[in-house]
Amino acid sequence: MSKEAQLSIAERDFILEALRENVRLDGRQPDDYRALNISFGEEYGHVNLQLGKTNIIVRISSEVTKPREDRPFDGLFNINLELTAMGSPAWENGRTNDIEAYATNTLDRIIRHSNALDTESLCILKGVSCWSIRADVHVIDYDGNITDAACIAIMAGLQHFRRPDAVVRDGRVIVYGVEQRVPVALNITHKPLSVTFHTFNDSKHVVVDATLKEEQAAEGDLVIGINSAGDVCYLSKYAGAPADAMVIVNKTNVAWEKVKQINAAVEKVLQADLAKRAKIGMADESRAENDRLVQIE
Amino acid sequence: MRDRLQTRYQVQAQLRRPIKERPAHEKSQRETTLLLPTLRTLKKLPNFYLSIVNMVGPIASLSQLNRADGSASYKCPATGYSILGAVNAPIELPARRDALKPEEATVEVFVKPGTTTAGVGERHVEGILRSVLGKIVLGREKGFPRRGVVLTLAIVGGENVERGDSANLSQYLTILPALLHAGLLAMVSASVPLSMTFSATLLGVTKSGDIVRDLSPTAAKAAVSLHVFAVSSKNHLLLNESEGRFDFDTWELVRERALSVCQGETAASADGDVTMGEGTASASLNGFIRETVEDQVYSDYAFKLDSI
Numbered sequence: 001m002s003k004e005a006q007l008s009i010a011e012r013d014f015i016l017e018a019l020r021e022n023v024r025l026d027g028r029q030p031d032d033y034r035a036l037n038i039s040f041g042e043e044y045g046h047v048n049l050q051l052g053k054t055n056i057i058v059r060i061s062s063e064v065t066k067p068r069e070d071r072p073f074d075g076l077f078n079i080n081l082e083l084t085a086m087g088s089p090a091w092e093n094g095r096t097n098d099i100e101a102y103a104t105n106t107l108d109r110i111i112r113h114s115n116a117l118d119t120e121s122l123c124i125l126k127g128v129s130c131w132s133i134r135a136d137v138h139v140i141d142y143d144g145n146i147t148d149a150a151c152i153a154i155m156a157g158l159q160h161f162r163r164p165d166a167v168v169r170d171g172r173v174i175v176y177g178v179e180q181r182v183p184v185a186l187n188i189t190h191k192p193l194s195v196t197f198h199t200f201n202d203s204k205h206v207v208v209d210a211t212l213k214e215e216q217a218a219e220g221d222l223v224i225g226i227n228s229a230g231d232v233c234y235l236s237k238y239a240g241a242p243a244d245a246m247v248i249v250n251k252t253n254v255a256w257e258k259v260k261q262i263n264a265a266v267e268k269v270l271q272a273d274l275a276k277r278a279k280i281g282m283a284d285e286s287r288a289e290n291d292r293l294v295q296i297e
Numbered sequence: 298m299r300d301r302l303q304t305r306y307q308v309q310a311q312l313r314r315p316i317k318e319r320p321a322h323e324k325s326q327r328e329t330t331l332l333l334p335t336l337r338t339l340k341k342l343p344n345f346y347l348s349i350v351n352m353v354g355p356i357a358s359l360s361q362l363n364r365a366d367g368s369a370s371y372k373c374p375a376t377g378y379s380i381l382g383a384v385n386a387p388i389e390l391p392a393r394r395d396a397l398k399p400e401e402a403t404v405e406v407f408v409k410p411g412t413t414t415a416g417v418g419e420r421h422v423e424g425i426l427r428s429v430l431g432k433i434v435l436g437r438e439k440g441f442p443r444r445g446v447v448l449t450l451a452i453v454g455g456e457n458v459e460r461g462d463s464a465n466l467s468q469y470l471t472i473l474p475a476l477l478h479a480g481l482l483a484m485v486s487a488s489v490p491l492s493m494t495f496s497a498t499l500l501g502v503t504k505s506g507d508i509v510r511d512l513s514p515t516a517a518k519a520a521v522s523l524h525v526f527a528v529s530s531k532n533h534l535l536l537n538e539s540e541g542r543f544d545f546d547t548w549e550l551v552r553e554r555a556l557s558v559c560q561g562e563t564a565a566s567a568d569g570d571v572t573m574g575e576g577t578a579s580a581s582l583n584g585f586i587r588e589t590v591e592d593q594v595y596s597d598y599a600f601k602l603d604s605i
Contacts, residue, residue: 041454053363057381057453061412084409086383086449088364092391093407093449094415136412138451140381141363 004090007216015217019205025213026052031254033209038156038266040273044183045161049153052211055141058153060133060161064175067123067130075122076132079107079154087139099146106147106236107137107154110194110225114233117158121187124166129173131163133186144212147223151194156266158186160273191263192227194234195255203243206251208258222248224255228263354585357478359486359593365449367487371479372454375511376499378475379454382483387444402436404446408476411452422469422476426450429527429536430480435490446489448480456514470523470540471514474499477527477536478586485590494590495535496559496582497527500551502543508554522547526555530583559583 007015015025024030034052041048045060067074083091083100091097111117122131135154139146162183166175198210198218210218220240225233232252237243355373362368365383372379390403397403406426408419426448434446452472474497481494501512501520509516517523522541529535539548561581595602 043454046454055362057451059411059453080414082409082414084383084407084449084451085385085447086362086365086368086381086409086451089366089385089388089447093405093447134412138381138409138411138453140383140451141365143363 004088004212004216007213011213012217015214016200019200019207022205024207026211030205030207031258033258033262034211036152036262036265038152038269040156040160040269045157047153047157047160049149049156051145051149051152051209053141053143054145054149055139056146056149056153057138057140058150058157059136059138060154060157061136062131062133062161062163064124064129064166064173065132067127072127073123074119075130077112077117077119077122077134078132079104079112079135079137081107081137081139081150083139083142087142091142102238103147103150106194106223106225106234107150109236110151110192110234111154114192114225114227115189116155116192118187118189124173125168125171131166133158133161133163142212144215145196145209147194148196148209151192151225152262152266155188155191155193156270159188159191159266159270161186190227190229190231191259192225192231192233193259193262194223194225195251195258197222197224197251197255199241199243199247203241203247206243206247208251208254222251224252226252226255226259228260230256355475355478357482357585357589359482359589365483365487367483367485367489369479369482369486370453371475371482373475373511376471376475376513377455378452378472380472380475380479381451381453382476382479383449384446384480384483384487384489385449386446386484386487386489387441388447390443390445400437400442402434402441402444402446404431404434404436405448406430406480407447407449409449409451411454418469422473425473425536425538426476426480429477429495430484432535433491433493433495433529434484435492438490441490446484448483450476450479450483468514468517470525470538471499471512471517473497473525473538474511474527478582481586482589486593493529493531493533494583494586495527495529496586497525497536498555498558498582500524500526500555500558502541502547502551506547508551510554510558524548524551524555526552526559528556528559528583530587532556532560 018025022030026034028034037050039048040046047058049056049058065076067076081100081104083097085091085093117133122133124130135157137150137154162185164175164178165181165184166173195208196210197206197208198214199206199220199222200218203220207214218240220243221238222243223234223236223238225235227233355371357369357371359369360367361370362383365385367384369382370380371382387402404427406423408423408426409415410419430448436442436446477495477497484491485494499511501509501517501524502522503509503519504521509520512520520541522539522543525536525538526534527536534552559582561584
């Protein structure tokens, strides 16, 4: 199977007819997101996100590499999204499909190109070494709207992640282990998120965060990337039926509200997790009777 | 047969009454999870604590995902790896990949590393998994010939598996048991017909000649040789992957140790029923696999048990 099972005509008509009466299949209002649940794993930058039945794991990792020749002051940041048969039986292992290409492009444009992660702060020694930050997105359950879910998870992961401390001494780069020095948070310049809308019935009905079935019944989509300050950093009307200009203006305002809400929710979970970590802390590691780590320089 | 099954579950219902009071998501997790948060710190403490770490059993749960036909998560506290497995079966294979063996199912395995792109190491381990699982899947059962059994394993927790450089032993052996267990449990969860179950273990021989079980990736680097054994529920040796320098006597010792780790004290009685004592069974890995599946069956059939 290499295609998602199509909606039956009856199902499609049911969804469209219900929307005409302002009812969505799961009882949400047009501008409501599904229940959002974010949790962090044991390691820094390990995020498990559930948006309704869509489930995503994001892992952030870092390593020291050589910067690009043309940008000696910049570190590297990459977003890697690979869809596997785990998320949906329609996706084939080891093969790219349209959703993957589209989602990767959207995430790149919203998070990477808007410079949400300050890559200049990742430079260790000009032209010689820098940090390479990598975000791996694992879609483990797919029920529509992976771009929004992945975007929230990556941004939460970047804020949660701590990279090892590194210093330059006598022209040599020394990377300290997590036990030796308190790891450093990444430098986040702003927090953009994507908000995806789908249009139905000649763009009379526009809903946010569509489920897979709603996505299949939709006639077009509209993706808005916007941060908490209200700066629109990405807007795409990729395909499908034309949308009214006023719809885009109105929905941009809706998206702004949503982004503020979601960022506040992420912040809350993040603070709770960091407080929990601070409590456990390094108490056991910093005990006097432990073996001393030998410094190799 | 049905009566026997019922009485067995009745007995187990009595034995395991407290399980009902636990919330659903914790059902198949052992109480040993309490030790987990301190694990990282314990690793750095003296050997006495290390022996406690090794006593912490693995944690597994079945059928968590919605879209896949079957799924399982497996976490091994000793090595720190956490694996998520999903099985889609029987599924129509694209193109003509079924043409080679038209009379049975094709098993496909895909390993997705957590923080890198898949490479040679993953392809190698996929081959091992495919050969082990391909042999126990009953691919000629009704509905399976010419279809695919697609297993996807994602490494969602634990250290990155390092790329092999010839000076070190291959780090992929350290993760192989976890992958095998996750794969097997996902197959069970997807109700793929299997001829037997199995369990696998990683054993390492240190410089002083000690045989150590479930080594962490750092300990594995220091080991002289690494061995992965998979032993079936019927005591067959299914897999032997060894690396490093060792002689035949060492290998024999390691094999015996592996058998005792996987089989434990469980003994098959004359009628073929395996007696399951609460204490001894969970000490062996085969017992652990059984218990995980049993817990799942128990919660799946809760409606039946309640009506008895």
